[in-house]
Every structure is written in structure tokens, then in C-alpha cells.
Amino acid sequence: MESAYNMTDTIYALSSGHGIGGVAVIRISGKNAIKALQKLAGLQAPKNRYAHYVCLKNGNRILDHSLALYFKAPNSFTGEDVVELQIHGGRAVLNSVMQALSILPDFRPAEAGEFSRRAVINGKMDLTEAEGLMDLIHATTEQQQAQALRQMDGDLAKLYEEWRAHLVHDMAYLEAFIDFPEEDIPPEKQDEIKTHIQSLISQIEAHLNDEKRGQKLREGFQIALVGVPNAGKSSLINALTKKEVAIVSTTAGTTRDVVEAYLDVDGFPVILADTAGLRETGEEIEQEGIRRAVKKAAEADLIIHLIDQTQPTSSDSFLKDLPTDKILTVYNKADLITNAQNGFYISTKTGQGIPELWKKIKSILQAQMGIGQTMALTRERYRVALNECVAQLSQALNQPEIELKAENLRLAARALGRITGRVEADELLDVIFRDFCIGK
Ligand SMILES: Nc1nc2c(ncn2[C@@H]2O[C@H](COP(=O)(O)OP(=O)(O)OP(=O)(O)O)[C@@H](O)[C@H]2O)c(=O)[nH]1
Ligand SMILES: [Mg+2]
Structure with a gap:
């Protein structure tokens, strides 16, 4: 594999998250990694895979008391000599240690993903493992x-x-x-x-x-809520997320933008999208909202088509090009309906049918993203x-x-x-x- 990065440099980076924490981990990789321990910690011959308790210094200035670990090549994450410093996770400590590393010869800050890149180049893992x-x-x-x-x-x-x-x-x-x-x-x-x-x-x-099950699990399963204005789509996203995600009102055409909510459903990542009500309109902003709604539905893994039987209007003409096998038809406002037919009835107002709807969604998630015997793409x-x-x-x-x-x-x-x-x-x-x- 060709690399635009200079492999002879010794690279270093904060490997733990940014911000204040009890401990921060700085990882150093490259042929001079051990020099960091010699210069900063006074450890001339660090033991392989041993946690040394050290005092880090830059010249005479004490920077921190920390743990230092040395992983001798090739038995390290990158396959090179690696040093890990577990320092106290404060900004001043971190900055001072990074500064002390930066002045060591042939040391430079790592580029994004460079440790993994070196690991791949050195045969410690392949690209799919690095991506995993x-x-x-x-x-x-x-x-x-x-x-x-x-x-x-x-x-x-x-x-x-x-x-x-x-x-x-x-x-x-x-x-x-x-x-x-x-x-x-x-x-x-x-x-x-x-x-x-x-x-x-x-x-x-x-x-x-x-059916792209592995990709759906990686990227999140997209559910779009669609239907005529006032069908109760925004009420439903609020009911499903148990949050005030979208504005609910009696005014038809309230929702214009696509409003998304991220959920963890039985360990599956779900992106729930509320959309503009579908109807013929001359209003420019609403038209754009409807265009986005239809686009969102076309991209979705599951389309919940919400129908309001108390209204005469239908959104079918907008949905005719969408794959029917992805559409789940749900009737809302069951509390107002006296002549219910066969079908999935819910009421966002009384909560009727919501647990059943969840059950249905969960079974679809399991069927479409559940991890099987063989690893998915x-x-x-x-x-x-x-x-x-x-x-x-x-x-x-x-x-x-x-x-x-x-x-x-x-x-x-x-x-x-x-x-x-x-x-x-x-x-x-x-x-x-x-x-x-x-x-x-
Ligand atoms: N009785 C009753 N009213 C409901 C139910 N669900 C929603 N509503 C009412 O129907 C009206 C429209 O609800 P919204 O959730 O804003 O409808 P929407 O589909 O998002 O509408 P747009 O954003 O205009 O497309 C509001 O007054 C809600 O309170 C229900 O199950 N029963
Ligand atoms: Mg709405």
C-alpha cells in the first residue's frame, strides 16, 4: 500500500477523548518512540509491556506524574515501537506534554487515522478490520x-x-x-x-x-412518517420518541422541514423522520417541504403512511412511485373513528395501538438488520x-x-x-x- 505519509517519522496524538477527564492517553508510534520515555521520563531502558510509574519532565520542569507503557515492535497496535502515556486529563498537563513531544527530533503530530494506517501497512490488520x-x-x-x-x-x-x-x-x-x-x-x-x-x-x-442489512445497521435504519396534512405525523413522532420533537397544531401544513429524531430501539439505530403533509398546494415553501418529504420517503427503509379517516383527502398520488413493500399503512385518530375496518389503528391522543406499532417496528428491525450467522456486508x-x-x-x-x-x-x-x-x-x-x- 502506498502512503503519502512519511513512515519514518515518529507520530503522537491524544488517543482518548478531548476535554477534561481523570486520565488522558497519549499514543506515540515510530522508531524513536522510546526516546519520549528517555527524554521525558528518564527511563533509559523501559520494560516491554510494563506499566512504569514516572515523573514526566521537560528539562527541569515537572509536567505530570503518569503511567508509561512500552510496546516493543512488532507486538504493538501499529506494529512499530509504541509508547502510551497515561497522563492526568487536564488541558495544561496535556498541552505541556504534547509540547515536550513536539520538540523531539523526527516527532510530529499524527494525521487522522494514521495509527490504523500504519497498522494496516505493517500487516497488523487488513482494511476491513481497520474499518471495523x-x-x-x-x-x-x-x-x-x-x-x-x-x-x-x-x-x-x-x-x-x-x-x-x-x-x-x-x-x-x-x-x-x-x-x-x-x-x-x-x-x-x-x-x-x-x-x-x-x-x-x-x-x-x-x-x-x-437487502443491505449490514449497511442499514451501520448507518441507521430510516423510517419516514408521511401522509396528508393533519394526519398526526408530528403527533406520532412525539409519541414514539416521548419528546416534543415537532410542532403539533390543528393548522394543516404545519410541518415544512424534515424533522429527524435518533433512537436506539432494542440496540438497533433508528432515524425517525417527520415530514410535511402531502397535498396539492400553490404555496412555494410548502411545495419545497413536500418535495423533501417525498424524497425522504424514497430514501427510507420503512415508510409509515399515516391515514386520517376523518379527512376525505388522500396522499396516494404522492406515494405512487414508492416501493409498496416498504410502506406500512397506519390509521390514526382511532379515538374518533366508530367504523374501523381491518387495519392498523392507533391514536396518538389516547396511546391506543402505540405499543403494537412499536412491536411491529421492532420485528421489522430484527428481520432487516438482525445479525445472522454470516457476517453482513x-x-x-x-x-x-x-x-x-x-x-x-x-x-x-x-x-x-x-x-x-x-x-x-x-x-x-x-x-x-x-x-x-x-x-x-x-x-x-x-x-x-x-x-x-x-x-x-
Ligand atoms: N383526536 C385525535 N386528534 C389527533 C390525533 N393525532 C393527532 N391529532 C390532532 O390532529 C392535529 C394535527 O396533528 P399533527 O400531528 O400536527 O399533524 P401532522 O400530520 O403533523 O400535520 P402537518 O404537519 O400539517 O402535515 C392536531 O390538532 C392533533 O392534536 C389522534 O390520535 N386523535
Ligand atoms: Mg406535522
């Missing part, structure tokens, strides 16, 4: 945390690497025959490679065909690369020319390699020499 770590840090709900941990532990990396290894193997076989054009590939071997490719295509397609980046991989594999299947077939497999493997950040060239050579004994 990022997701773990950003996880706000229990289910997000569980998914991120799995990814950080290499569940996706293993899957993609296994696929790539199979491909590299078949490709290496074909390449060997390119180098010996006088020999023909045995037909049973050709069949075997074809079967491999077909099986790989169906495995990848099954992985891709996941979590990023659009992986989806793009996997689609590219399948396209190349499909071409390879129909390609009679062995050189071109090998090239398709190479590009398919490269697409997978882009996901994990591994480079395939050296490995390809390894496989060729190990399995095919070229030159014998």
Missing part, C-alpha cells in the same frame, strides 16, 4: 457494536481473503499454461476451474443480495468491489482464450484485494512456485 475498528468507535447501539466487533475480529477479512485465495490459485494454474503454450489444460481441470468460478459467483451474489465500497469481481468472473466463464480468462481472474482477485488492502503480486508468485514447480 472505526465502526466500533462510532457505534452508538449494542447491535452496531456487535457487528463492528465481528468485523474488527476479521470475519469479513476471512471471507474475502478465502475467496481471493481460491481465485489466485486458479489464476496461477492458468498462468502456468500460458507460459507453456505447447501443453493443453486437461479438460477435467478446465471443468474444475469453471465449477470454482460458478460457485464463487453464487457465493458472492448471495453475500451481495442481503457493511460498506458501499465493498459492494462496488464485489460487483466488479462478479462482472470479471462472469466474463471469465465465457472467455475461451486462456490468456484473457486469466486476466479476468486477475482483475476479479484484484477487486477483492482492494477491499482488504492486500497486494496480490507477491502472493501470486508464491502460489505459482509452490504448486506448479515452473522450470522443472
